[in-house]
């Protein structure tokens with residue numbers, strides 16, 4: 767009996783908290799107050815991305831591919847990546863982060879084009895722990911080409927912008943590539 771009244775009391779308390787408190791939310795959504803934009807800043811980042819398909823320790827591995835097609839990444843190939851990014855073009859240069867995610871070979875014509883779903887995270891300096899989200903087509907026969915930055919984490923929350931990519935080097939046979947990334951983003 768005592769237990770039962772304790773339970774009822776507890777429920778009354780919970781219900782009261784739901785109706786009178788704005789801290790505890792009892793719906794899956796909250797009110798939408800007007801959004802006051804803060805002054806945004808522009809950040810430029812410059813690094814090299816190493817996409818290595820060959821050898822014993824590839825940083826890019828096919829996880830699915832279509833039955834037909836030629837070359838290292840024929841149409842329909844889905845590749846998972848954990849590509850190191852470095853300050854300079856050599857792999858021995860300081861590692862500043864990694865590009866993790868995947869890309870799919872997504873063009874049926876002669877001009878190989880990828881679509882990238884990649885999070886580029888930084889592991890040193892001011893932006894250690896922050897990352898930018900890239901969701902974009904990547905027409906790799908164009909030099910330079912542009913990728914879209916659609917968001918980010920950490921200091922790059924709400925980021926948006928673009929990346930100008932130059933192919934620094936490309937092995938036509940095995941697909942290994944070093945790409946120069948010039949990032950321009952705005953964020954709070």
Ligand SMILES: *[C@@H]1O[C@H](CO)[C@@H](O)[C@H](O)[C@H]1NC(C)=O
Pocket residue numbers: 889890891894895
């Ligand atoms: C980056 O941040 C991690 C986690 O806070 C820390 O362990 C690491 O030492 C930092 N690296 C550098 C180079 O600052």
